[in-house]
Amino acid sequence: MSNRRLRINEVSVEFSGLRALDKVSLTIETGEILGLIGPNGSGKTTLVNAITGQVRPSTGAVCIGDEEITALSPRRIALKGITRSFQQVRLFNDLSVVENVAATSLAKGLSLRAARQTARELLVDFNLSxxxxxxxxALNHGDKRRVEIVRALAGDPSFLLLDEPAAGMNETESDALLATLAELPASRALGILVIDHDMSLIMRLCHRLHVISSGKTIGEGSVETVRSLPAVVEAYLGTSETSP
Amino acid sequence: MDVGTILQFTLDVLNLGSLYALMALGLVVIYGILKLVNFAYGELVMVAGYTLYLLNGSPLPWLIMALVAVCMAVIGGITTDLVAFRPVRANSLTAMLITSFAFSTLLQNAALLFISPRARNVPLPEIFTQSVTMLGVIIPVRNLITIASAFILLGAFTLVMKRTVLGMALRAAASNFTMARMVGIPANFIITVAFAISGLFAGVVAMLWLGRIGAVVPGIGLEPLLVAFIACVIGGMRSLVGAVVGGYLLALIDVSFNYALPPDLLSFRDAFTFTMVIVILLLRPSGLIKGPDTGKRT
Incomplete structure (x- = not known):
């Protein structure tokens, strides 16, 4: 399993003529946390949607190891081991928290008892027990976000895609989340892709960064490398530094 | 009012309410997931009725005939999904609405054409015509059977929904369909199961309904559909509990008017009932039990 990687190769996405993603390539290794950053509307969520099958790329390929998964349905892709959380939380509101989490492992074929057991154990790790x-x-916003992450983890994924996991959380909550997320790649042998606007969180959490702007890759590499790239500073960090 | 009248009234409400509740539940099981009223639902009652009629004269015991008839309603439910819904599900809600009407008309006309527009008697067991006396009140045994079957079926359904993988998948799909797909729940399978459950309820209702009226006609499905629809609307379209509550409440209103209205007004009972329904909707526009989510498709 350790040599499996999630490879996105020159993926483009078009919405009725508008090019939302333009030949973006990136790789997520097992055991690493990759930060995907870029200004609003740069195509970050679209890229995640293209990986998980919610939108179909017009060109390019998404592969796990040597296996291409580009044309599969979201359900198949989830069962292949790529799960995600959403910018807008999407829980089963009228199911209990345990049932929400258990739903993912049930879909993978676990028994009800085993799925509930796994769910409760995971909830303990996230202080949600x-x-x-x-x-x-009925949960508050921050807890809903964490439940969504736990639900994504319950499928025992190889790759976890988190779309603004800390949005709407306060400092304490996001610090706690950061600590929990930071341990995941090693403890569960998985690769994580994180989108977030909280630069301090991204800088502390991620091993590598990938920057896109207007659907194009404008920089990638270690946190330090990306920070100093002129294009990145101009497109993204520059504006955030001058704002109050 | 003496004890006997109270007992009679209670049993009448429970008897009618049981039928209404089962019928409404069959409608809401599908509405919850697809956000769509299956207008071909009444025809499942018809399918079960004609199956029973066609089995008339066979050497099978009645219970087996009834079982076959219920199975046919289940198959009818699954067929509705495969023929009328699945092919157009990706399109608009309107498309599904029209195909459900078309399928309903198709089934009714098939019955008209191949069987008869006239009422056909169905075989019924002895026990459906017997009665017992309690506290000086004569109670038809079929009413007790109706109440018991409804309680058993509702209990079993609750257990399935709460305690099984399938039930959880059904509830997840009703809560957020897209998300259910995304966590890996097989959508087509779950919808087909919902239609099968819907058919099961329709089939059982058909047996009990036919026990009251004794014959089947092509249009037999209209009244149960209407009743189920109204029960769902007052109970709350988005909640399974709401459907059951709505069913029993509608029966309470119906039976109350039956008892309270003077004989020359009794033929206008439905007008009084529907007035009550309107009053309830004015007070609680989204039904008595509010569903947790919005009615939009997810």
Whole structure:
């Protein structure tokens, strides 16, 4: 499993003529956290959608190891081991928190008892065990986000894609999330892709960064390398540094 | 009011309410997931009825005939999904609405053409015509059977929904269909199962309904469909509990008017019932039990 990687090769996505992604290539290795950053509307979420099958790339390929998964349905891709969270939380609001999490492992074929057991264990790791029997819709925003991440993890994925996991969280919550996420790649042998606008979180959490702007890659590499790239500073970090 | 009248009233409400509740539940199981009223639902009652009629004279015991008839309703439900819904599901809601009407008309006309527009008697077991006396009140045994079957079926359904993988998948799909797909729940399979469950409810209702009226006609499905629809609307379209509550409440209203209205007004009972329904909807526009999510398709 360790040599499996998620490879996105020259993926383009078009929405009725508008090119939202333009030949973006990136690789996520098992055991690493890759940060995907870029200004609003640069195509970050579209890239995640293209990987998980919500939108179909017009060209390019998405592969796990040697296996191409580009044309598969979202369900198949999820079962292949790529799970995700959403910018707008999408939980099963009227199911309990445990059931939300268990749904993923059930879909993978676990028994109800085993799925519930796994769900409860995962919830403990994320300090959510007190909420297990509550309806997911009744949680506060930060907890919903964490439940969504736990639900994605319950499928025992090889790759976890997190779309703004810390959005709407306060400092304490996002620090706690950062600590939990940082341990995941090693403890669960998985690769993580994180989108977030919180640069401090991204810089502390990620091993590598990939920057896109207007659908194109404008930089990639280690956190330090990316920070100093003139194109990146201009397109993204520059503006954020001058803002209050 | 003496004890006997109270008992009679209670049993009448429970009897009618059980039928309404089962019928409504069959409709909501599908509405919850597809956000669509299956207008071909009443025809499943018809399919079960004609199956029973066609088995008339066969040497099978009645219970087996009834079982076959219920199975046919289940198959009818699954067929509705495969023929009328799945091919157009990716299109608009309107397309599904029209195909469900078309399928309903098709089935009705098939019955008209191949069987008869006239009422056909169905075989019924002895026990459906017997009655028992309790507290000086004569109670038809079929009413007790109806109440018991409904309670058993509702109990079993609750268990399945709460305690099984399938039930959880059904609830997840009803809560957020797209997301259910994304976590890996097989969407087509779950929808087909929902249609099968819907057919099961329709089939059982058909047996109990026919026990009351004794004959099947091509248009037999209209009244159960209408009743189920109204029960769902007042109970709350988005909640399974709401459908059951709505069913029993509608029966309570119906039976109350039956008891309270003077004989010359009794033929206008439905007008009074529907007035009550309108009042309920004015007070609670989204039904008595509010569903957790919006009615939009997810």
């Amino acid at each position: 007190d909420f297990g029997d509550m309806a997911a819709g």
